[in-house]
Amino acid sequence: MxxxxxxxxxxxxxxxxxxxxxxxxxxxxxxxxxxxxxxxxxxxxxxxxxxxxxxxxxxxxxxxxxxxxxxxxxxxxxxxxxxxxxxxARPVSYGAYAGSANSxxxxxxxxxxxxxxxxxxxxxxxxxxxxxxxxKVPFVEYRTDLTTGQTTQTELAAADFKDYVKYIDNGVEITRAKDLxxxxxxxxxxxxxxxxxxxxxxxxxxxxxxxxxxxxxxxxxxxxxxxxxxxxxxxxxxxxxxxxxxxxxxxxxxxxx
Amino acid sequence: MLSHIQTVNSKLTTANCIHMSGNMNLTLKVWRQPNNDTKGSFVNYPAQNISPDMSFLEMLDVVNEDLVKKGEDPIHFDHDCREGICGMCSLHINGRPHGPKQAITTCQLHMRSFKDDQTITIEPWRATAFPVIKDLAVDRSAFDRIQRAGGFISVNTGGVPDANAIAIPKPVADEAFNSATCIGCGACVAACKNASAMLFVSAKVSQMALLPQGQPERYKRVQAMVAQMDEEGFGSCTNTGACEAECPKEIKITNIARMNRDFFTAKFFKQEEA
The missing domain is CATH 1.20.1300 (3 helical TM bundles of succinate and fumarate reductases)
Known part of the structure; x- marks a missing residue:
């Protein structure tokens, strides 16, 4: 040690x-x-x-x-x-120091x-x-239609979930997240x-x-x-x-x- | 033909005249400091009628002769062999160790590297570990103490061994020799913005770490020398490469990488203690 x-x-x-x-x-x-x-x-x-x-x-x-x-x-x-x-290690500095000449x-x-x-x-x-x-990061909801792949988004005023949720409802993938x-x-x-x-x-x-x-x-x-x-x-x-x-x-x- | 020779002669004479009258007048801004306990300051001195063929140290000799004649205290500076091999001369000239040229010591620097009427700033190596003795002369015995801590090989003396009894590949021998060309002048410390002695210590570690004779004490040596380096109050390396650029013997910072490698190997993978 x-x-x-x-x-x-x-x-x-x-x-x-x-x-x-x-x-x-x-x-x-x-x-x-x-x-x-x-x-x-x-x-x-x-x-x-x-x-x-x-x-x-x-x-x-x-x-x-x-x-x-x-x-x-x-x-x-x-x-x-x-x-x-x-x-x-150098308490008295140089009067002339040409550092650019060597480094x-x-x-x-x-x-x-x-x-x-x-x-x-x-x-x-x-x-x-x-x-x-x-x-105070806003919240957002993304709705992705799984058949067409189209995504729409809406701002959420307040969160009724903790940080992040993702689930599928009726062929639509819903993601709610903090909108960083x-x-x-x-x-x-x-x-x-x-x-x-x-x-x-x-x-x-x-x-x-x-x-x-x-x-x-x-x-x-x-x-x-x-x-x-x-x-x-x-x-x-x-x-x-x-x-x-x-x-x-x-x-x-x-x-x- | 004769006339041609005469022309050449007359050209030579003219050249000589230009040469004689080509002597320089300079202003020296010199650091004067009675000892390490007293604060120093810059003092200006004229250096007149200086031949461009003089070395920097010869120029200082001329200035000092004048000072002695006037009854003033001459400028103290370190020098010995004056042929670039002893490592005794120092001087931080216009912001660079050993002056504006590369791969030479101050004794090998000639006045033709400067312009007429130029002001030249001359300072000592500045580092806590190199206390000022007087003016431009500093005490570099910290380097000796680092060497004493491990920069040697312990062998019994005896008969002369056979040549080539120990096989060393040529590239390895060359590399070890390059490291061994370090003259311990301290320019690396002077050039480093952190006043680090890593280039010196790594060259001394490397020259033995590379050779078979250095192996028995390899890991003990590197720990002991680094410990002594830290104790002397040198700064630490930030890999600026200034030391390598200013080293009169062109020691490479690959030595520093080798020393780091050996140090960490010693600390983490070896039993040997310093």
Whole structure:
């Protein structure tokens, strides 16, 4: 036990925690993105609302979600601890420091980018996660005629069910759910919230352009064959594709809906 | 033919004239600090009639001669071999360790890398683990203590072993040699925004971890050296790559990945304690 304690109190051990929590958060991004793509489906939000219910009520997902919240907090706390220790390692700063001559901008600004992301996460969770659980999310009823496949929807004033019901009545599939889709569509009519989300995704992009491959370097995975692949996934997958796809969502609601 | 030679000669003479009059006048913004307990500050000094062929340290010698003549305290700076192999010279020049060029030490930096009338900012390596002795000279004995913690191989001395008695593949030998070229100057610490010593420590760990002779103490060594590195008050690595870019011996950060790998292997999969 003392060996473990000794490992995680060392600078390398703390870096290991940063790398592992960081990579875990990266895998979450992929899942979150795939789920959120339901927003683009033109079905009045049925698929998205089904997905929202599944994510908040399926036990294994709930367990992972608590692991996720813990990871965010641990990642931020260890970043703070390491940053303070690093400041202590150079109490008198240089009069002239040409950082841009020897290192990329992203790598030198992970703390600032991470802070922007933390603010974004707090805003994002209060917008949707808090609202869905304890806020005033409207209710919706979808009626799908199983013979024709036609779906109609009506807003429900109050719920006489708990969170979600789905049953078939006379060849019509009736789904009643919390309408998180409507909440999302409404939230992204506000221009400054859209701007904040796009800014958050820009920060995510720059954070991951350095962060993803950096985590593998910390873990010690260094290989002539695989490092270029890791770098490519880090830059194009996590640095470009994922933040762009996420940023497209608020923009879609603001300009197209 | 003769006239041609004369033309060449006259060109040479002209070139020489330009050269002589091509001496530079510079302003040095130098960090002066009596000792580690006293706060330091920048002081400006003129450096006049400096030949572009001088090394940076020779330029400082000229400035110091003037200071001594005037009865002022000369600028203290570290130097020894002046041929780029001892690792003694330091200096953070215009925001970069060993100045603007890559893969050289300050003694190998020539004044032709600067422009006439330029102001050059000269600072010591700045790190808690490298306390200022005086002015630009810092105490790098933290590196010695890290080495003493595990940067060695314990073998009994005896007869000279047969050459090639221990087979080492050429690429591995090359890699170990590359790591071993570290001269311990501290530029990696100076360049790192966190004042981390990971490149130095990882080079010292690697040169032995790669070779058969280093295996018996491999996992003990890495734990001991990392522990000493942390105790000295160096920062931690954020993989910016600044150390690799500024290292006069071009030590690669693949060494850092190797050290991390060995450290985690030692901590999670091996019995050896530091």
């Amino acid at each position: 003392s060996k473990l304690k000794n490992t995680f109190s060392s600078s390398l051990g703390k870096k290991l925690i940063m790398a592992l929590t960081g990579l875990f958060l990266c895998t979450f991004l992929v899942v979150h993105l795939i789920g959120n793509l339901q927003l683009f489906k033109a079905d009045g939000g049925k698929a998205f609302n089904d997905y929202a219910y599944f994510m908040t009520h399926f036990t294994p997902i709930k367990v992972v979600s608590y692991l996720l919240y813990t990871s965010i907090i641990v990642h931020a706390l260890y970043a703070l601890m390491l940053t303070l220790a690093n400041r202590k 990329p901008w992203t790598s030198r600004n992970m703390g600032i980018l991470g802070t922007v992301l933390l603010v974004f996460i707090v805003v994002h969770m209060s917008n949707f996660w808090y609202e869905y659980h304890w806020g 889709y409507a909440t999302t569509a409404f939230a992204f009519q506000t221009w400054w919230l859209v701007a904040l989300y796009v800014l958050g995704m820009a920060a995510l992009s720059f954070h991951l352009i350095h962060g993803f491959s950096s985590a593998f370097q910390t873990l010690g995975w260094d290989h002539k064959k695989y490092v270029p692949l890791i770098k490519m996934i880090g830059i194009w997958g996590f640095g470009v594709l994922i933040p762009l796809a996420f940023a497209a969502m608020p923009l879609y609601f603001f300009f197209c809906i």
